[in-house]
Amino acid sequence: MYDYLIVGSGLYGSVFAHEATKRNKKCLVIDKRSHFGGNVYCENLSGINVHKYGAHIFHTNDKEIWNYVNQFAEFNNYINSPVSLSNGKLYNLPFNMNTFYQLWGVTTPQEVKEIINKQIKEFGVDKPKNLEEQALSLVGKDVYEVLIKEYTEKQWGRKATELPSFIIKRLPVRYTYNNNYFNDKYQGIPIGGYNKIIEGLLEGVEVKLGVDFFENKEDLEKLASKVVFTGKIDEYFDYNLGELEYRSLRFEHMPLEVDNFQGNAVVNYNNAEFDFTRIIEHKHFEFGTQKNTIITREYPEKWDKRKEAYYPINDSKNSKLYGEYKKLAEQKNNVIFGGRLAEYRYYDMHQVIGAALAKTKKEFSQ
Numbered sequence: 001m002y003d004y005l006i007v008g009s010g011l012y013g014s015v016f017a018h019e020a021t022k023r024n025k026k027c028l029v030i031d032k033r034s035h036f037g038g039n040v041y042c043e044n045l046s047g048i049n050v051h052k053y054g055a056h057i058f059h060t061n062d063k064e065i066w067n068y069v070n071q072f073a074e075f076n077n078y079i080n081s082p083v084s085l086s087n088g089k090l091y092n093l094p095f096n097m098n099t100f101y102q103l104w105g106v107t108t109p110q111e112v113k114e115i116i117n118k119q120i121k122e123f124g125v126d127k128p129k130n131l132e133e134q135a136l137s138l139v140g141k142d143v144y145e146v147l148i149k150e151y152t153e154k155q156w157g158r159k160a161t162e163l164p165s166f167i168i169k170r171l172p173v174r175y176t177y178n179n180n181y182f183n184d185k186y187q188g189i190p191i192g193g194y195n196k197i198i199e200g201l202l203e204g205v206e207v208k209l210g211v212d213f214f215e216n217k218e219d220l221e222k223l224a225s226k227v228v229f230t231g232k233i234d235e236y237f238d239y240n241l242g243e244l245e246y247r248s249l250r251f252e253h254m255p256l257e258v259d260n261f262q263g264n265a266v267v268n269y270n271n272a273e274f275d276f277t278r279i280i281e282h283k284h285f286e287f288g289t290q291k292n293t294i295i296t297r298e299y300p301e302k303w304d305k306r307k308e309a310y311y312p313i314n315d316s317k318n319s320k321l322y323g324e325y326k327k328l329a330e331q332k333n334n335v336i337f338g339g340r341l342a343e344y345r346y347y348d349m350h351q352v353i354g355a356a357l358a359k360t361k362k363e364f365s366q
């Protein structure tokens with residue numbers, strides 16, 4: 001009946017569906033959630049687009065991908081400039097001359113370099129064995145203790161000394177007064193929210209919501225010549241080789257009768273005394289002028305199978321297990337495994353779109 005059964009209406013599934021439909025392929029998209037869009041879904045509450053699964057800021061250096069998403073929605077000129085609250089003081093992110101002025105009262109790049117290099121030298125470790133040592137050897141004691149340690153420990157639910165160093169590969173330090181979190185050429189928020197992009201991608205595609213693939217796998221698979229699977233790869237194989245691990249999040253959304261709660265879309269809460277890592281005030285993503293506001297507190301959580309899997313834990317144990325599932329996946333000629341859950345990797349939006357476009361290019365050139 002269908003050329004493709006696409007499991008998951010997130011960006012990967014929706015881009016695949018769009019590209020296949022454009023080539024006159026008949027697609028059915030199913031999603032177990034009651035809405036489309038996966039983690040980029042926005043719920044409009046009192047005129048404010050609430051990022052239901054955490055703050056999503058689109059950024060890319062790839063002009064092709066930028067043009068691709070702009071077909072479906074116009075983007076505003078939002079620039080992500082989060083601030084971090086630590087010991088009652090606010091600091092600009094990413095680490096830049098504003099942050100260093102706030103930390104040490106210094107005003108020149110030379111002074112900053114001297115302080116950071118002195119602290120790195122004082123620490124004196126060449127081969128960091130854990131995240132704490134890694135951070136101290138990259139940015140020194142002050143930046144680590146004020147802006148990294150407690151936040152990271154909350155995020156991962158473990159002491160920084162017990163976390164692997166690979167979590168922090170680089171800690172970019174900017175010697176300019178530039179609070180733009182991303183370095184990419186293109187950045188913004190789709191005006192009207194991310195649903196506009198998903199709606200555009202899924203126009204003319206049959207979509208069934210509230211359908212869990214695993215509740216009726218055999219019958220659903222029979223509906224199409226090929227399956228595009230964007231759910232969890234270990235679940236697809238019934239956890240035969242074991243379970244992949246994740247970190248989860250809980251979002252607490254709260255409407256407030258004030259017009260401006262925190263003056264910025266993203267405020268990080270660095271200290272351990274707060275259980276949450278950040279507060280998002282959604283209206284600021286679209287420069288909203290509503291009389292009220294909606295905020296979301298983001299709580300990192302230990303993951304288990306009943307919870308949403310947000311961040312893969314790509315340590316050696318899980319990477320090895322994923323490698324074994326990947327081998328099983330490669331033997332299934334009629335199933336394409338794509339997206340963050342099926343490929344067990346953290347993808348930004350532009351990357352997942354890029355991956356889906358590359359896959360469709362390959363699929364339809366045959």
Ligand SMILES: Cc1cc2nc3c(=O)[nH]c(=O)nc-3n(C[C@H](O)[C@H](O)[C@H](O)COP(=O)(O)OP(=O)(O)OC[C@H]3O[C@@H](n4cnc5c(N)ncnc54)[C@H](O)[C@@H]3O)c2cc1C
Pocket residue numbers: 007008009010011012013030031032033036037038039040053054055056057058059211212213214230231232249310311338339340341347348349350352
């Ligand atoms: C907190 C957070 C913040 C982020 N912020 C940013 C950001 O600022 N910028 C950025 O570029 N990226 C960000 N991302 C990444 C972005 O969310 C992903 O790149 C993108 O959503 C991945 O799309 P996907 O299609 O792979 O997965 P998903 O969006 O997860 O879609 C998968 C879909 O499959 C469905 N599904 C799964 N299993 C089944 C099943 N058995 N049956 C039916 N349906 C099923 C799910 O319900 C889901 O809808 C963020 C991610 C998180 C977690």
